[in-house]
Amino acid sequence: xxxxxxxxxxxxxxxxxxxxxxxxxxxxxxxxxxxxxxxxxxxxxxxxxxxxxxxxxxxxxxxxxxxxxxxxxxxxxxxxxxxxxxxxxxxxxxxxxxxxxxxxxxxxxxxxxxxxxxxxxxxxxxxxxxxxxxxxxxxxxxxxxxxxxxxxxxxxxxxxxxxxxxxxxxxxxxxxxxxxxxxxxxxxxxxxxxxxxxxxxxxxxxxxxxxxxxxxxxxxxxxxxxxxxxxxxxxxxxxxxxxxxxxxxxxxxxxxxxxxxxxxxxxxxxxxxxxxxxxxxxxxxxxxxxxxxxxxxxxxxxxxxxxxxxxxxxxxxxxxxxxxxxxxxxxxxxxxxxxxxxxxxxxxxxxxxxxxxxxxxxxxxxxxxxxxxxxxxxxxxxxxxxxxxxxxxxxxxxxxxxxxxxxxxxxxxxxxxxxxxxxxxxxxxxxxxxxxxxxxxxxxxxxxxxxxxxx
Numbered sequence: 340x341x342x343x344x345x346x347x348x349x350x351x352x353x354x355x356x357x358x359x360x361x362x363x364x365x366x367x368x369x370x371x372x373x374x375x376x377x378x379x380x381x382x383x384x385x386x387x388x389x390x391x392x393x394x395x396x397x398x399x400x401x402x403x404x405x406x407x408x409x410x411x412x413x414x415x416x417x418x419x420x421x422x423x424x425x426x427x428x429x430x431x432x433x434x435x436x437x438x439x440x441x442x443x444x445x446x447x448x449x450x451x452x453x454x455x456x457x458x459x460x461x462x463x464x465x466x467x468x469x470x471x472x473x474x475x476x477x478x479x480x481x482x483x484x485x486x487x488x489x490x491x492x493x494x495x496x497x498x499x500x501x502x503x504x505x506x507x508x509x510x511x512x513x514x515x516x517x518x519x520x521x522x523x524x525x526x527x528x529x530x531x532x533x534x535x536x537x538x539x540x541x542x543x544x545x546x547x548x549x550x551x552x553x554x555x556x557x558x559x560x561x562x563x564x565x566x567x568x569x570x571x572x573x574x575x576x577x578x579x580x581x582x583x584x585x586x587x588x589x590x591x592x593x594x595x596x597x598x599x600x601x602x603x604x605x606x607x608x609x610x611x612x613x614x615x616x617x618x619x620x621x622x623x624x625x626x627x628x629x630x631x632x633x634x635x636x637x638x639x640x641x642x643x644x645x646x647x648x649x650x651x652x653x654x655x656x657x658x659x660x661x662x663x664x665x666x667x668x669x670x671x672x673x674x675x676x677x678x679x680x681x682x683x684x685x686x687x688x689x690x691x692x693x694x695x696x697x698x699x700x701x702x703x704x705x706x707x708x709x710x711x712x713x714x715x716x717x718x719x720x721x722x723x724x725x726x727x728x729x730x731x732x733x734x735x736x737x738x739x740x741x742x743x744x745x746x747x748x749x750x751x752x753x754x755x756x757x758x759x760x761x762x763x764x765x766x767x768x769x770x771x772x773x774x775x776x777x778x779x780x781x782x783x784x785x786x787x788x789x790x791x792x793x794x
Contacts, residue, residue, distance in 0.1 A: 347418065347500045347644035352657050356637055356664070362506035364633030371626040373513040373545075375686075378622050380524045381538055382687045384471075386615040388535055389687075391471035393618030394464045397599040398451070398476065404592030405443045406487040409436075410494025411639070411722055412585020416577075417498040418643030419725070421563075429499075429563070434570025435577055436491045444484025451480030463603035465611050471535045478539035485543075485550040492553035498640050499563040504556050505636075512549030516541050584722055587731030594739040601743060605750050605758055612690075613755060616697040619687050624705055627672050631712050634665045635719045642723025651784050658720050658777075665712035673708050676701070700759045707763035710770045717773040721780070733776055737769025 346355060381388045413432060420428045450458075455473050464472045489512065493505035519541035526532025533540065556562055582589075606613045638661045645654040676683065684697050714737060721730040742765040749757030749764070 347421075347641055352641075352653065352660055355641065356634070356657060356660055359500070359502045359637030359640065360634045360661075361637075362502040362633075364630045365506055365510065368626065368629045368633075369510045369513045371622075371629045373516050374622050374625055376517045377520055377538055377542075378618065379687055380520050381535065383525070384534055386612055386688065386690060386693055387468045388471050389618045390611045390614035391464070391468040391535060392475055392538075393614050393621065394459065394462060394468065394472050394603060395476045395479070396618075396621070397462060397596040397603065398458070399479065400592060400596040400599060402447060402483055402486050403490070404589045404596060405447075406490030407494075407592060408585040408587075408589025409439055409443075409487070409581060410491045410585070411588045412581035412583070412727075413491060414494045414498035414636075414639055415584045415643045415723055415725060416580055417495060418500070418640040418723075419647040421499060421644060421647070430565055430567075431570050431574060432577055432581070433495055433557075433564040434566050434572070435574060435581065436488065436495060437571060438573045439491060439578075439581075440484055440488035444487050447483035448480050451477050451483075462600045463607040463614070465607055465614070468611055468614070474535045475539045478536060479542055482543035482546045486546045489546060489550040489553055492550070492557065495564070496553075496556065496562050497636055498643070500640055500644070501562065502637060504553075504562065508549050508553045508556075511552050512545040515548045516545035519544060584725055584727040587727035588722065588734075591731055591734040591738065594735060598739050598742055598746075601746060602758065602761075605746065606755070609755050612692055613696055615693055616700050619684060619693070619697045620700045620704055622687075623676065623683055623701060624708075627669075627676060627705065627708060628711065630668055630672070631665060631715050634661050634712070635715050637661070638716060638719050639723050642720055646724055651787075654723075655781060655784070658716060661719075662713040662716040665716060666709055669709045669712045673705060676705055696755070699756060703756065703759040704762045707766035710766045714766070714770045714773050717777045720777065724780070726780075729776065729780075733769070733773050736772050737765055741765045741768050 350358075378389060378392070381392060413436065417429045417432050420432065455476050459469060459472050459476060489508060493508050497505045520538060521527055522530045523533050523537030523541045524535075526537075530537070557564065557566060603614060603617065606617055638657060641657045642654055645651070645657070680698050680701050681694065684694055684701070688694070714733075718730045718733050721727070721733070742761060745764050746758065746761045749760050751757070753760060
């Protein structure tokens with residue numbers, strides 16, 4: 340094993356968490372920055388274009404659901420195999436990513452190309468944004484295979500303890516996207532003006548660049564993996580192990596997509612301006628939430644490795660440090676966003692009606708952000724412990740089981756502001772329940788350690 344894998348079980352935890360989290364934070368913030376820059380350019384086409392991208396986003400969440408869920412399963416599995424010193428098993432896991440990417444990517448592409456006219460109105464596309472929505476929906480779906488491949492490759496490398504290469508893969512693709520956006524949307528230089536089509540095409544090209552860079556790392560022996568042809572054959576037992584942990588996360592994100600669809604449908608009753616407001620609030624909130632995913636990605640291989648090595652004391656110390664650190668960071672971010680909400684919205688648009696709707700949406704929806712960080716760390720802990728079902732239950736409680744009933748109730752009681760209030764209410768209930776689960780799991784580990792020490 341390379342040194343960045345060995346350090347998962349021996350390096351000082353504080354510095355290790357920072358070392359593993361910062362690249363993830365940098366890469367996810369860069370991705371969020373792309374979303375912001377993309378929206379800035381698209382906003383020049385009017386609030387209808389922003390609304391169109393917002394309507395399509397739940398379908399893109401499905402890409403992230405499959406790629407992210409598969410990646411979590413792969414990352415947890417390979418980090419545990421490294422902890423067990425079973426190197427051949429890690430290479431067999433690595434070989435499965437190509438079959439997985441082709442299978443899911445082609446499925447998403449076919450659905451979008453042949454069923455766009457039925458899907459888009461059903462998920463909230465109003466007549467004034469339907470044309471833009473279809474353009475973005477179909478073109479970005481052509482990039483589904485390379486998007487999923489890039490995601491699972493990054494997770495696989497991250498599972499070996501190397502957080503830098505996944506960061507480079509993600510940032511490289513994002514930079515390409517940011518550069519291409521204005522040229523392809525507005526028609527600068529040799530490029531024709533393609534409006535929303537340009538934004539979609541730039542995204543597909545950028546994702547392809549990221550996937551190619553990941554392939555270069557793999558086949559030039561710059562990772563801990565050594566894949567040979569026999570590893571590329573689909574292996575049902577390995578796929579089962581991957582999705583035993585990854586499927587709950589994928590299901591979670593699929594239900595998140597469904598919840599987002601319901602959210603958009605309810606918001607669409609207030610018009611396309613309200614949908615655009617959701618899009619702007621989402622872009623800024625995504626930028627704030629990205630550090631959570633960076634720290635989660637840094638924590639997961641530490642948990643998986645030390646679980647495989649049976650070093651439970653180090654495992655729980657890592658969970659505690661990650662949870663406290665992300666809470667402190669999110670408290671600062673929340674204060675900044677709440678204090679400068681109008682200025683942040685003004686970066687995208689100066690439409691008075693859009694500003695008046697988006698400002699309260701952002702302030703209300705982001706008020707509970709500090710609670711989401713430790714909730715995600717708890718879910719990550721159960722994923723690293725290979726307790727995917729528990730992770731799924733906790734996530735569903737916050738993002739679907741509690742969220743959806745509150746969404747309809749608050750919308751009925753308080754109108755559009757009630758829709759915004761749903762998120763902080765669900766987040767508050769979610770952290771309470773998550774704390775109950777994690778303290779119970781910690782107690783079980785403590786009792787088992789005491790029994791082992793006596794024996």
